[in-house]
Amino acid sequence: MEFKAGQIAALIGGEVDGDPEVCVNTFAKIEEARTGALTFLANPKYTHYIYTTDASIVLVRRDFVPAQPVRATLVRVDDPYAVLSNLLEYASQAMTPSPVGIEQPSFVAPGVEIPGDAYIGAFAYVADGVRLGSGVKIFPQAYVGHGVEIGEGTVIYPGAKIYHGCRIGARCIIHAGAVIGADGFGFAPLPDGSYHKIPQIGIVTIGDDVEIGANTTVDRATMGSTVIGRGTKLDNLIQAAHNTEIGCNTVIAAQTGIAGSTRIGDYCMIGGQVGFAGHIQVGDRVKIGAQSGIPNNVPDGARLMGYPAVPEMDFARQAAYIKRLGELFTRVKALEKSEKQ
Amino acid sequence: MEFKAGQIAALIGGEVDGDPEVCVNTFAKIEEARTGALTFLANPKYTHYIYTTDASIVLVRRDFVPAQPVRATLVRVDDPYAVLSNLLEYASQAMTPSPVGIEQPSFVAPGVEIPGDAYIGAFAYVADGVRLGSGVKIFPQAYVGHGVEIGEGTVIYPGAKIYHGCRIGARCIIHAGAVIGADGFGFAPLPDGSYHKIPQIGIVTIGDDVEIGANTTVDRATMGSTVIGRGTKLDNLIQAAHNTEIGCNTVIAAQTGIAGSTRIGDYCMIGGQVGFAGHIQVGDRVKIGAQSGIPNNVPDGARLMGYPAVPEMDFARQAAYIKRLGELFTRVKALEKSEKQ
């Protein structure tokens, strides 16, 4: 996939300033770009890089006036960042495999209807009673259990597993190795100290436009449903326990864990490796720093950090105080000494 | 699956108080139940919900006397909670797929005997020398390596991987994506700063009645065996390193990590995201709070929390003191000031 500066300029309505024959085959940031890369200059802070970059093409604003000679071919556009985003989308669609049809051998239970524009990869397993929307892509080695429903345009990447009865919305992306609907972790202690498994007969419901990261686990509810709201994005290796409910358009970074029955609101931003206690309520528009521990309810709009979590600004202050504890002990000792005299 | 109040009462020896024709198709907690749900009232604290619930059927004690009119049909039994638990078990067995037989295509090495009541799902791989107990279920895309032994009634969910030589007890549940018996993480540094892999020739031994959560990893021993004791339950995304030994009837929540050669006793309860250092001994009946870090041995019966962990009560006190550090610095400053005068 190689494009000339002239072709790109024509595609995006830009103006070539330099060699229209120069070719690119990749994208890069301006500070890292090598020969063959297309990059862009949007933030004035990065302007100095344009005089040293090895990039072959740089997208710049129409009114950009170089203060020194520039080796790269410039393509002048109204909004370099927006144009780059669009080019990235085109490239992504061109580069990401988007197969259609049913590869063999795959397993599709009798009676399951596969839409004509869907993809079922080799070694994928589609159990009885499954309902698939149009354009669904089930990559190789993925498992779709009994009675699962998957909305249109959703992509299930290789080896993801959806246990029986779960419901996945439209335009979702479930990455490789994610496990949706395994049993919640519930056991009743018996008098002899052993445990009796509490049946987990609920399901998992995932809204539209949700992305679930690689090897993330979302457990089925004991009764009812574990819920991931519309537009929410979960990173890799996250644990969402049984009966958790995560709102809409909430973003959670990798390795965070949410204990059972906890509810997290809409529009939250949660850092990586955070732990939420069970049975708590976290409001809307909450921001939580990485590695925090959240033992209690959190009101709307709070910004927390730490273990146990405190308001973000208090966390920085606490850390500073803790660094000075040795000094404080010394000062108290000095006071005690002078008092005795 | 829909049942009438009259059918349920007959099944469980209850007495209908209301419409015997009303139907239910699901279970719910009394505070969340909607039309079509069966719920129960056991804890008197929840009694007020019975007058407002939309549940279609409520299991109540035989001597329950409503203080106000109740819309739901009541079914009177001796012990509502016990009856509900039994109904949940029935429902769980009815709803959880329990297939039998060998689906094709699957891979079973020559000479491996598959019991008549076992299940081998499509795309499952059963290597040579494997021994399977009666009623074992190997779901699709699971991998059972060379010489593995699996006890009767054990379920291996889709995509779980058991490396060669490992031994799994009877009535275990291994959830999707769990990896049992990958190499322990052992490397000997060489003079040039690179590493030589130390062979990991041990195995993993899992006792009877163990449950292993989705995407949890239990590494094989360097020599000998990593051991998970009878009745122990591991949640999702847990790491148990090489030569760890976890006792019997111990419960460990998600994302906890146990470093190499550490031993954890029987009847312990370990929170989520806890980290155990390597080569330490943790006693029996120990309770450890979420996100704790355990650097040293822990005696029987201890209750710890924090990073590094301290007794549970000290942790709360420490957190309270830390919140007041700013105040303490101010007080010390005031003392210093008044001393100078």
Place this chain on the structure above:
Amino acid sequence: MEFKAGQIAALIGGEVDGDPEVCVNTFAKIEEARTGALTFLANPKYTHYIYTTDASIVLVRRDFVPAQPVRATLVRVDDPYAVLSNLLEYASQAMTPSPVGIEQPSFVAPGVEIPGDAYIGAFAYVADGVRLGSGVKIFPQAYVGHGVEIGEGTVIYPGAKIYHGCRIGARCIIHAGAVIGADGFGFAPLPDGSYHKIPQIGIVTIGDDVEIGANTTVDRATMGSTVIGRGTKLDNLIQAAHNTEIGCNTVIAAQTGIAGSTRIGDYCMIGGQVGFAGHIQVGDRVKIGAQSGIPNNVPDGARLMGYPAVPEMDFARQAAYIKRLGELFTRVKALEKSEKQ
């Protein structure tokens, strides 16, 4: 696999002192060894075990003189630890399955060349454009996406997934369930609070002699490449986000997370459950204790611990001070009281 003391001595150039007919079938540490095990004595601290061990054979130095009677057969060699390591290597090679050939059913896209000494397990998926080095082993149910390159001698264990375009070096080991090249976690907020997915068109590049643990995830770059350097070893359940770069011969323990665009140097040793913020630089030969949080750049050779991390020695001191906070509050109160009088 059973060997007599005489056979072993002949193999390793040792001298039998005891019964040359005694047999062993396993290895063990001297303090744990039972009948049938071969062990070794290298560290004088462990000498007392030789008089009580149930091991059948003990490797000892040629000049070892027992102070009491020894039941085990001794095999005298120049360097017992080195000899044991060699025997372990032999045993490991003998015990670890090392299959060759193409099992059926597997999926190999037309045009992909499978070297004669390679292994493609049943239900493995090898997409179009894949290039495989000699001796590569792709275990069952592994996925190798479009255009992936894998260097000679690399082993991909069951169910590991390599997304399209990624490059894996020679002699690497990718354990079961690892996911290489899933989309980085990048979303642009829209005015209505929902998110637009930022295309992730980069790849993952893994150097030679790298080991990636079970269920570890290494995301593809937004642009360019996420990089794991030559000789680096990642344990299980690690998250390496998009555009992270990890140097050569660095060792990272389980469940650690590295946020986007962070660079970690060469020869580092990183504990388990550590979290690295995004866009930071960590130098060479850095050591970081388990569960630490690294918010900022780290210079070469630093040894850090804590959340947020501080120099290792300060961490121990801080923890000690924090334990004494109650005492400090009491002392300050006493000073205040005496001042008032």
